[in-house]
Structure formats: C-alpha cells, structure tokens
C-alpha cells in the first residue's frame with residue numbers, strides 16, 4: 001500500500017535517540033534546550049518553547065494570552081479538531097468562521113462577521129502548510145485588541161511574505177506529529193518574540209515551577225522550588241529533541257522534495273477540467289505538508305468513491321481537512337452557515353506526498369484519478 005505519509009527517519013535519528021538514552025538524561029534537558037535554540041533561529045523568532053504536542057502548545061498560548069471563561073475565540077471549523085478544542089480547554093467558546101476556497105484559510109472577510117464584543121482571540125491556521133495572510137488578519141484584529149495566535153502546526157518551512165511562517169506572530173505553535181514534515185514522534189513548539197511570555201510558557205509546561213527540573217539537577221546546592229501558578233506536564237523529552245535536531249537539519253531537503261513532487265502532481269493532474277489543487281498563495285510558498293485536490297461538482301465519481309478506487313489500487317489517500325462543527329463533539333455549538341468549509345470538507349481528498357514517494361508510485365495515484373475523471377475530460 002502506498003501510504004499517505006511516511007516520515008523521513010533514518011540511521012542518524014536512531015543514533016541521536018540512542019545517544020540521548022545512553023546519556024542517562026531522557027526527560028526535558030540539554031537536548032530540548034538545544035532544539036529550542038536551533039528552531040528559534042531557523043524560523044527567526046526570539047524564543048522557542050518545546051512542548052509535548054501542538055495541541056498542548058495552543059492550550060498554553062491561549063492561557064498566555066489571558067483567554068478564559070466567557071471569552072470567544074474565532075477559529076476555522078476547517079481544521080484538525082485540536083484548533084477548536086484548545087479554546088474549550090481554557091473555558092472559552094470557539095466561534096467558527098468560514099475560509100477562503102483557494103487557501104482553505106481564514107481571511108478578514110470570513111472573520112469579521114464572527115467578531116463580537118466578547119471576541120478576545122483568533123486562532124489563524126496555516127492549513128495544510130499554505131500560509132494564511134497574517135498581516136491582513138493582524139490589521140483587522142489589532143485595532144480591536146484581539147490577540148492573533150498562529151496555528152502553524154502544518155507550516156514548518158512555509159514562507160509568508162519572505163519570512164518563515166510563524167515568524168510574524170506574537171504566538172505561534174508548530175506540530176511534530178509524524179503526519180508533519182518534521183517529526184519527533186509527538187511534539188510541538190511555541191514561538192514568541194517576547195521573553196516574558198516565553199518564561200511564562202516554560203513555567204506553564206512544567207507544573208508552574210519557578211525553575212526547571214534540569215536547572216535543579218544542575219545545581220550543586222539544594223534548591224527548593226516553588227509552584228507559582230497552575231501548570232501542566234506538557235514537556236518534550238530529550239529523546240524527542242535529539243530526533244528533532246536531526247530532522248531540523250533536513251528541513252530544506254524535505255521541502256525541496258515535497259515541492260518537486262507537488263509540482264509533478266499539478267502538471268499531471270492539470271488536464272482534468274475544474275480540478276483544483278493545493279498551490280502557493282500570491283504572498284508566499286507552502287511546504288506542501290498535505291497535497292489536497294478539490295473535485296469539481298461535475299466530477300464523474302464522488303470523493304468517497306474515488307477514495308475507494310484509490311484504495312483498490314493500493315493507494316492510501318485521505319478525505320480532505322475535517323470540519324469540526326460537523327462532529328458530535330460540537331453538537332449544540334451554533335454558528336453561521338459555513339458553505340465553503342462544507343464544500344471543501346466534502347469534496348477534497350489528500351494524496352500521498354512524502355519524501356521517499358517515488359515517481360512510479362505517484363504515477364499510480366495519478367492514473368487512478370485521471371481514469372476516474374476521464375468521462376469529465378471528454379464531456
């Protein structure tokens with residue numbers, strides 16, 4: 001079976017993980033600190049705080065932004081459910097906004113109708129790696145005192161107006177889940193240019209302690225720690241960070257390969273009338289974290305039927321991005337109609353795209369879609 005995604009992990013990552021294990025320090029320690037520094041410098045932001053997942057990162061970002069019960073947080077419904085869930089973790093109400101069809105991202109036009117006097121934050125997602133137009137959203141939100149948090153889970157190495165995605169936000173969160181380009185097994189990273197915010201995030205991820213376990217261990221004197229506020233155990237391990245450091249060194253290669261294969265998909269599927277694919281927006285580039293195709297209304301087979309045909313040919317594709325408001329966990333949450341979201345979630349699928357995908361494997365994927373669409377091309 002051709003998988004939808006396979007992480008690019010090898011002997012170097014295995015050696016780095018083994019080295020962390022043999023060092024005897026496997027919890028959050030020197031390798032996490034090194035990974036944070038390397039990641040902050042790769043993206044070009046002052047401070048990076050490693051966490052156990054992007055979900056944990058979004059949770060902490062909302063706490064750091066002072067969001068709590070009674071507040072409204074505007075989020076896209078068209079996102080992995082963690083984006084909306086994060087608002088609920090802090091007692092706030094997620095309010096779903098629709099998205100732009102070409103980028104699958106929030107825009108000022110989709111967010112503005114959702115703003116109320118209770119709106120305190122907007123979580124802007126760089127969906128599938130395509131950077132959102134953050135400047136436009138900052139213009140909308142800044143004057144109203146609304147915090148913009150960037151869910152850059154999928155966007156490591158994407159570029160927004162000449163800078164790495166995540167670099168222009170006061171808080172951005174990345175994921176290192178194996179579905180993402182760069183993986184640590186599970187893991188996430190928060191970025192902020194503000195040293196005070198970074199210090200609070202470090203405290204929050206480690207039970208609210210006023211100094212880290214690693215710092216306590218390094219001290220030659222007995223140290224009595226204090227717990228300054230309600231915190232969490234959202235730490236990354238040094239084993240994960242060791243893997244992350246190797247993966248970060250491969251990021252440029254990972255992106256170059258993705259972009260090459262994505263271009264090939266675009267060229268070879270380009271003959272199907274009306275079919276749209278993930279693509280660079282006018283103001284930046286995507287890392288092609290996920291390569292989605294949007295089937296035109298007159299495509300001869302349904303999206304789910306096409307997924308079946310792909311599976312029969314040994315291709316593990318996926319439905320497109322989910323819509324949280326359609327899930328049972330969001331029953332009872334009201335929102336205005338989300339026509340673009342509903343169309344995208346029903347009519348898109350995600351094709352295999354990963355570093356070691358071969359051209360002949362890609363040709364199998366393409367041939368299934370092209371033969372399914374042949375009736376359309378003839379009409």
Ligand SMILES: Cc1ncc(COP(=O)(O)O)c(C=O)c1O
Pocket residue numbers: 053054055056079080082083125127151153154174175176177179187188
């Ligand atoms: C947009 C978005 N936000 C958040 C997450 C959650 O990331 P993690 O699995 O690291 O918690 C994901 C993961 O798929 C995602 O795609």
